[in-house]
Amino acid sequence: MLKRTPLYPAHRELGARMVEFGGWEMPVQYRGVIEEHLAVRHAAGLFDVSHMGEIEVKGPQAEAFLQELCINDVHRLVNGQAQYSAMCYPTGGVVDDLLIYRFDGEHFLLCVNAANTDKDFAWIEEVLGDCDFSAVKCRNVSADFAQLALQGPAAATLLARLTDTALERITGYHFYEGLVARVPCIISRTGYTGEDGFELYCHPEAALTLWRSLLEVGGDDGLLPAGLGARDTLRLEMKYPLYGHELSPEISPLEAGLGWITRLEKPSFIGREALLRQQQAGIPRRLVGLALTEAGVPRAGYPVFHQGEAVGVVTSGTLSPSLRQGIAIALVRGDLGRVGTPMEIGIRQRRVAAEIVKTPFVRK
Amino acid sequence: MEFPEDLKYTEEHEWVLVEGDLVTIGITDFAQDSLGDVVFVELPEVGVKVEAGKPFGVVESVKAVSDIYAPVTGEVVEVNEELPETPEVLNTSPYEDGWMIKVRVSDPGELDELLDADEYREFIEED
Numbered sequence: 001m002l003k004r005t006p007l008y009p010a011h012r013e014l015g016a017r018m019v020e021f022g023g024w025e026m027p028v029q030y031r032g033v034i035e036e037h038l039a040v041r042h043a044a045g046l047f048d049v050s051h052m053g054e055i056e057v058k059g060p061q062a063e064a065f066l067q068e069l070c071i072n073d074v075h076r077l078v079n080g081q082a083q084y085s086a087m088c089y090p091t092g093g094v095v096d097d098l099l100i101y102r103f104d105g106e107h108f109l110l111c112v113n114a115a116n117t118d119k120d121f122a123w124i125e126e127v128l129g130d131c132d133f134s135a136v137k138c139r140n141v142s143a144d145f146a147q148l149a150l151q152g153p154a155a156a157t158l159l160a161r162l163t164d165t166a167l168e169r170i171t172g173y174h175f176y177e178g179l180v181a182r183v184p185c186i187i188s189r190t191g192y193t194g195e196d197g198f199e200l201y202c203h204p205e206a207a208l209t210l211w212r213s214l215l216e217v218g219g220d221d222g223l224l225p226a227g228l229g230a231r232d233t234l235r236l237e238m239k240y241p242l243y244g245h246e247l248s249p250e251i252s253p254l255e256a257g258l259g260w261i262t263r264l265e266k267p268s269f270i271g272r273e274a275l276l277r278q279q280q281a282g283i284p285r286r287l288v289g290l291a292l293t294e295a296g297v298p299r300a301g302y303p304v305f306h307q308g309e310a311v312g313v314v315t316s317g318t319l320s321p322s323l324r325q326g327i328a329i330a331l332v333r334g335d336l337g338r339v340g341t342p343m344e345i346g347i348r349q350r351r352v353a354a355e356i357v358k359t360p361f362v363r364k
Numbered sequence: 365m366e367f368p369e370d371l372k373y374t375e376e377h378e379w380v381l382v383e384g385d386l387v388t389i390g391i392t393d394f395a396q397d398s399l400g401d402v403v404f405v406e407l408p409e410v411g412v413k414v415e416a417g418k419p420f421g422v423v424e425s426v427k428a429v430s431d432i433y434a435p436v437t438g439e440v441v442e443v444n445e446e447l448p449e450t451p452e453v454l455n456t457s458p459y460e461d462g463w464m465i466k467v468r469v470s471d472p473g474e475l476d477e478l479l480d481a482d483e484y485r486e487f488i489e490e491d
Contacts, residue, residue, distance in 0.1 A: 017400075028427070029400060032400060032401050032429065033401050033425075033426040034403075034426060035401075036402045101406045213421060229400070229427055231428060232427075233426060295404065295448070297403060297424045297429070298402065299429060318427075319404065319424070319426060321402040321426070348406075348422070
């Protein structure tokens with residue numbers, strides 16, 4: 001039985017096409033992926049992301065525990081700040097990528113991928129059992145939160161109509177607890193589209209009110225409800241990794257281009273030794289951005305060739321709605337990262353010309 | 365959703381316009397609606413032999429790749445050359461501007477296997 005978010009009735013009213021995603025019945029599109037995608041790039045889009053998981057970490061050793069659990073440097077966070085991070089296995093493979101919200105030094109909230117929530121929670125409990133962090137209390141609080149993502153250049157203007165919170169004081173990767181349409185929310189200036197925007201966490205019972213208020217206040221300015229289809233094409237244009245595609249237990253964060261959040265200078269964290277060894281030995285594969293120079297649509301799983309030799313695989317691909325061109329993220333041999341390198345993608349019986357390009361594919 | 369009465373249909377959601385031993389083939393309104401934004405179309409060349417039930421082309425939406433199956437066996441005698449340049453026409457005009465290929469049928473008996481508009485509509489509703 002698929003789980004449904006509290007916004008399910010709104011999706012049905014809007015005529016959304018629903019699909020299974022990570023154990024949830026979610027809207028993939030309302031009017032159309034391309035229209036919703038372009039609304040987010042040019043005005044704003046509203047996403048139901050209530051399927052995402054939330055895990056609360058509390059206690060006097062909460063910060064020290066997260067420092068051991070996650071690859072980024074949790075000590076850099078101040079109260080009211082969010083950080084992009086990941087958890088690794090001792091092998092260096094990725095358990096999940098996540099956002100860490102710091103309320104104070106003894107209270108953190110992790111936002112994790114829907115399909116991974118139970119796995120992540122079990123992993124966190126296992127690590128807690130093995131380490132000496134007995135004062136840390138972790139709870140899977142996913143059922144306590146609905147989450148809406150308001151994304152696009154108009155997001156701040158639209159949100160300001162429903163809140164007294166001074167949004168200009170919430171800079172990127174920071175959050176504030178305030179009221180939106182009289183609904184208590186965590187207002188976080190984060191997102192997964194490459195646009196300015198907010199992620200709003202609220203009580204599930206208030207989610208419909210919040211959703212409808214936002215659509216009402218933004219409709220005349222081009223705000224559209226946007227589904228998982230547009231969310232995927234938007235994140236792909238930015239080369240943001242998606243768990244199960246660019247990240248997995250078999251792919252290290254260094255291979256996935258997440259060296260910038262992999263703080264090997266930290267004295268200790270789970271996976272550090274394996275990642276250090278990988279860095280010293282040379283990173284065997286890397287994620288690159290490919291743009292097709294001929295017509296075609298690359299898809300996950302298609303083989304990638306260089307000078308006739310198989311050198312990797314597409315992890316995500318689509319026709320970019322912004323560029324009207326086939327784009328792909330591919331995991332290729334580690335020595336092939338240079339922009340301009342000619343490549344080919346095997347699309348059915350053809351080999352279609354592509355080249356390594358600078359990412360993000362779409363520059364803001 | 366439209367199901368023109370003068371067309372025949374398949375359970376794979378192709379439509380067929382029969383004019384003697386020459387048929388025109390495309391995908392149905394239901395098919396284009398299910399696919400969403402069509403962004404790429406791959407069609408065979410004139411002269412290619414197609415076989416009933418075997419794929420002859422590909423339609424891609426933003427999200428997915430779909431094979432298009434030949435409703436009949438025969439030889440491709442004409443191809444909608446404009447379609448690969450403007451694949452979005454499949455969304456706006458699936459029964460007219462979005463036609464895909466014309467085939468000279470080698471086994472006219474196969475045409476009897478196709479669904480009429482009512483049967484196709486029922487098939488979709490049951491699905």
